[in-house]
Amino acid sequence: AQSVTQPDIHITVSEGASLELRCNYSYGATPYLFWYVQSPGQGLQLLLKYFSGDTLVQGIKGFEAEFKRSQSSFNLRKPSVHWSDAAEYFCAVAEGDSSYKLIFGSGTRLLVRP
Amino acid sequence: DTAVSQTPKYLVTQMGNDKSIKCEQNLGHDTMYWYKQDSKKFLKIMFSYNNKELIINETVPNRFSPKSPDKAHLNLHINSLELGDSAVYFCASSYNTGELFFGEGSRLTVL
Numbered sequence: 031a032q033s034v035t036q037p038d039i040h041i042t043v044s045e046g047a048s049l050e051l052r053c054n055y056s057y058g059a060t061p062y063l064f065w066y067v068q069s070p071g072q073g074l075q076l077l078l079k080y081f082s083g084d085t086l087v088q089g090i091k092g093f094e095a096e097f098k099r100s101q102s103s104f105n106l107r108k109p110s111v112h113w114s115d116a117a118e119y120f121c122a123v124a125e126g127d128s129s130y131k132l133i134f135g136s137g138t139r140l141l142v143r144p
Numbered sequence: 145d146t147a148v149s150q151t152p153k154y155l156v157t158q159m160g161n162d163k164s165i166k167c168e169q170n171l172g173h174d175t176m177y178w179y180k181q182d183s184k185k186f187l188k189i190m191f192s193y194n195n196k197e198l199i200i201n202e203t204v205p206n207r208f209s210p211k212s213p214d215k216a217h218l219n220l221h222i223n224s225l226e227l228g229d230s231a232v233y234f235c236a237s238s239y240n241t242g243e244l245f246f247g248e249g250s251r252l253t254v255l
Contacts, residue, residue, distance in 0.1 A: 062242050073148070073234055073246030074187075118185060124242045131200055132242060134187040 032057045032125045034135035042141040043111050051106040051138050053121030062124035063104040065095055069117045080104065116142045147171050150235045150247040157225060158255055164221045165250045167235030176218040177244065178210060179234040193218055230254045
C-alpha cells in the first residue's frame, strides 16, 4: 500500500532564510504527488502538484518541489521564508490509478523566527 | 463566495448522541470527500462520492453514514457518538485530479 513519510515533525527557520521540507513516498508506479498547507483553524490549500513531465514543479506563494524517483522523494522548497508561511505542511500521494484517494503524510509544522 | 462550506464549524455533544455535519460546494466538482483529522493532525479519508455514487468507504464504523442528495452536497451523519469520534472533520471536493478544495473543517467534541 502507498504511504507517505514526512520525517520532520517541526522545523524552525528564520524569516528570509531558505526552507526545505522533506517528503518520501512508497508507491510502485509513477505517483501523483501533492503538497498542501494548512493555516491554524483552516482547511488545507493546494500548494503544488506533480503528475508527470518536468520534475521541478512551481507552486503558489513562491514554493517549488522536486520529484526524485531514485530517492522516492518530493521535497518542498522556498528560497526565502516569510512570517506568513508559518503553518502545517502536508505531503500527499494519490493511491493507485485513481486520483480519488489521497494518502497524506503526518505533516510538518513550520515555525518562523522573526 | 465560499467554495466549500461546512456547518456547523463547532459541535459539542454528549456520548451516545446523534449528530450531522453538512457540506456544500459551489465549484461544480463531481467528487466530494469526508476526511477526519485527529488530534495529532493526521488526515485520513473516510468517504468519497462521485456524482452521488459512493466510491470510497474506508472501513469506517457503520455509525457513520454519508449522504449525497446531489453532487453539490455531501452530508455526514454520526450515530451513537463515542469519545474517539472527537476530531476535525473536513469536507472537500475535486474534479477527480487529486486537487482537493477543502472546507474550513467542523470540530466535533464528544464529552
